[in-house]
Amino acid sequence: MPHCPTCQKEFQPDDGPAMPFCSERCRMIDLGRWLDEKFGLPVEPEEGGVREPQADADRRG
Numbered sequence: 001m002p003h004c005p006t007c008q009k010e011f012q013p014d015d016g017p018a019m020p021f022c023s024e025r026c027r028m029i030d031l032g033r034w035l036d037e038k039f040g041l042p043v044e045p046e047e048g049g050v051r052e053p054q055a056d057a058d059r060r061g
């Protein structure tokens with residue numbers, strides 16, 4: 001028997017209209033995860049753009 005990639009349950013292939021998932025619900029859950037990975041990228045702060053406004057004032061020379 002195959003097992004569902006979403007819920008890991010074994011199921012009868014004949015009963016699975018949403019192959020390779022056990023049900024339409026599990027199919028949608030997997031699709032949701034896939035979309036999360038594609039569009040749910042974490043926002044990273046930009047680095048290297050920090051400027052010290054007083055940098056010139058401390059310079060000796």
Ligand SMILES: [Zn+2]
Pocket residue numbers: 004005006007008009021022023026
């Ligand atoms: Zn399932």
